[in-house]
Amino acid sequence: MLMNLHTHTHHSPDADDTVAERIAEANRLGLRFMAVTDHVEINRFYPAEYYGETESEEYFYDGGGVFERSAAEVCALQQESGNVRLLCGAEIGQIPQDPERSAQIFNDPRTDIVIGSVHELPGRPDFYFLHYDEEDIPALVTAYFEEVCRLAQTDCWDVLGHLTYGLRYLPNRRAYDLTPHLELIDRILRTVIAKDKAIELNGSGLRKPQPYIDPDLTLVRRYYELGGRNLTISTDAHNTKYLGYGLYLLEDMARTAGFTELTWFEKHQMQKVKL
Ligand SMILES: [Zn+2]
Ligand SMILES: [Zn+2]
Secondary structure (H helix, E strand, C coil): CCCCECCCCCCCCCCCCHHHHHHHHHHCCCCCCCEEEEEEEEHHHCCHHHHHCCCCCCCCCCHHHHHHHHHHHHHHHHHHHHCCCCEEEEECHHHHHHHHHHHHHHHHCCCCCEEEEEECCCCCHHHHHHHHHHHCHHHHHHHHHHHHHHHHHHCCCCCCCCCCCCCCCCCHHHHHCCHHHHHHHHHHHHHHHHHHEEEEEHHHHHHHHCCCCCCCHHHHHHHHHCCCEEEEECEEEHHHCCCCCCCCHHHHHHCCCCCCCEEEEEEEEEEECCC
C-alpha cells in the first residue's frame, strides 16, 4: 500500500486513537506515506467561548488548538515512525471564510500538506446535519460546488478534499445525477490543474452500506482527461481499524483512470511515487 494522505486522530472532535497507534498500524500494513490531517474548521478557529457559544456536537471549535496539539504529537514522532513516512498536515474546512488564518496554518514550518475542504455552506451547519427532506436538493448541490469553486481559487491548500462531499448524506446518493453540475465541476478541476495542485480519491464511502468513492471514476477520468496528473489516495480514517480499508481498490481505480504515479507532499513540495 502506497499512501493514506487524509487521516484524523484523537485531536479531531469526531475521531479516535493516537498518532503512535496509527504509526504502528501503518507499519503493519506496509504503508509508505501517511499524513495526519486533523480538522481545522477555519471559520471556528478559536474555542467556543471566543464566539460566546458553548461546545456542541454540530460545530467543531478551536481549530487552532487542534492543529497545535496534532502537529506537536506528529512532529515528536516523525523520527520514530519506522518504515512509514509521517507527514504533518491539516484538513482546513471553509478556507474562503478566513484565508488569513488558513495561511497561518499553511505557512507553519511544520506543515507538509493541507487538504482544503468544504464541509459547510456559509451560515449553515455541516452537510451531515442538514434535513434533506426540507431542502431543494439540486440548488443545495449547486451551492456546494460554487463554494468548492471559491475554495479552488484560494491558495493555502495542496489537495482538494473529497470533491463530492456535498452529496455524501443525500438520501439516495448513488442515484443522484451530476449532469447538471458538470460545467461547474469542470471549472473546479481546471482551476486545480492551472494552480498545479492535487485532488484526492477519498475512500471513506467504501465503509457505507451502499459504497461509493469520492469522487467517482467518471470524475477522476475527467480530471485526467483535462490534464490533471496530481492524485492522492486516502481513507479519511477516523479510527485506526479503517486506516487501510479499501486502499488497494483505490489504487486500482487510479490506474483504471490512467494514472501511473501518485502524489505526496513534503513541506508543500509536490513529490511523486510510482503507482
Ligand atoms: Zn472532510
Ligand atoms: Zn477528513
